[in-house]
Amino acid sequence: MTASPSDTAATSLEELAAALAEAVGGSYEFAHGTAKVRVEKDRWVESLRAARDDFGLIFFSWLSAVDWSNQVEVGDALTEPVEERYEVIAAVADISTGLIVLFSTDLEKNNPRLASLVGVYAGANWHEREAHEMFGIEFDGHPQLIKLYLPEGFLGHPLRKSYPLLSREVKPWPGKVDVEGMPGQEDEEEPSTENPEA
């Protein structure tokens, strides 16, 4: 095999993350080839502006959130309890070297608010609208914070861990073995044709 670019890229990525963390007054993590810089939410826009202007990370890749929650309606609960919060993540890259850095900040569960990045990266517009409708995060200073995918009037924030998955409410997942029961077996009932409302 020819020399893989990963070794040199990995060291320079970690160095970049360390330099960024120092410049914006945050901390950084580097694992599995992924560099993440944690910043305070008050310094969110300022940090990303510094990343763009001083470090050449001009490419806005994506923005989204993780709902860290101990009570989950869908999926498996966390094995260890965490501090409940929304973690907002923005990924920005340098298109001359290809290095990508994730910026992350924590928001409280009650009334999560964050300053909008649209003034720094125009591409943040749609990503913030998506995070707004999916997680209920308010982005202050966003020019048009309306729903993106969901119809107007849709209630709830579907990607929150507290939001149930309706198809699972109607029919539970068959379980570990991904096979449905044979017709007529056990509690298999004919679908009712009667109107339940009547």
Next chain:
Amino acid sequence: MTTRLSADQDLVRHLSEVSVSVELQTPDMTLNIGPQHPSTHGVLRLVATVDGERAFNVQPVIGYMHRGYEKLAEVRNYPQITTLVNRIDWVSGYANEVPFIIAAERLLGVEVPERAQFIRLILTEMARIASHLVFNASYPLELGAATPLFFALRERERVLDLLESVTGGRFHPNFNRIGGVKPAQGAGSATRKVIQDLPKGFLAETRAAMDKVLATVNELEALVAGNEIILARTKGIGLIPPETAAAYGMSGPNLRASGVGFDLRKVSDYLPYGQFDFRVPTGANGDCWDRWWVRLEETRQSASIIQQAIDSIPAGPLLAKVPKIIKIPKGEIYVRAENPKGEMGYYLVSDGGLGPYRLKIRSASFSNLSILPWILEGTLIPDIIAIMGSLDFVLGDVDR
């Protein structure tokens, strides 16, 4: 006769007075395009304010194809998720699986056999050729040239048949497994000793098919590049400067058409692209023409990569040894790949369970499309079609 003439003169005088005394009004009109309009590549809706022949304040309305894969992934286990993700960009379904499966493998810490990596690379490039051929079929059609469609789709059919022969699926292959690719069918209880590998003759057939793809690409270029109407409708239309493209997260051929030689195949090591010799075509102006040309040239490069990979593919197993029930250790990772539409990435957060705690899907078309309000501001209405077509998006890749 004289009365008639004087009546006409009266009318002319009257009209000339109207034109000077009353200012002509051109009230703004709201024009709705889609979501079922054929030029929108699916179910995209545009609401534009039209002043004469020009469009202003164009607002894309998306979400008609939103299937909630990020939520569904939270209740699926890892092997089940590949069936979801190859439906994101269905024009190149295979390519969507690759970055997800690599993210899971890297968190699990499993070493993928080299032969499996080569097969992934070959199939990814075939998916790229299929995707770019669809673009080469549909884009000239939108500009009024019907013939390239038949050339391009005939060739794409050849590629899809080959994909089907090895994966069993033309659009949704679901061919990747954590630790490698799916071994070939037919190893029943009586034939358990059969060496599990690709179907016989697949590599030789694919190599020969690539020569035909290259020949067709030449034909397509001859058909389109000399067409005066297409030149007039694409050259200098829909210019995107590189800084704007980057700020909107525009990636893939659209970004390279703006002159940025950014290609994840060159700077990332998700597949062994470093072993092959290929060029990254870039455009000079960032107009619709460049976006067409970059994709055409990339098709050639992909065919060449496939031939090089087939010539040097090592022997060996297709699947690493992995546990039957796969639990991914705690951790988070972001893996991206150069997909036909641009950067496709998965941010995977695992809590040590059978499925992800959170899976963020970064799809290329979403960011590529988000530039529409900026680029369509003040354009002529016919140019909307030319510009949208040149961005080569798939609504499944936008809505996820």
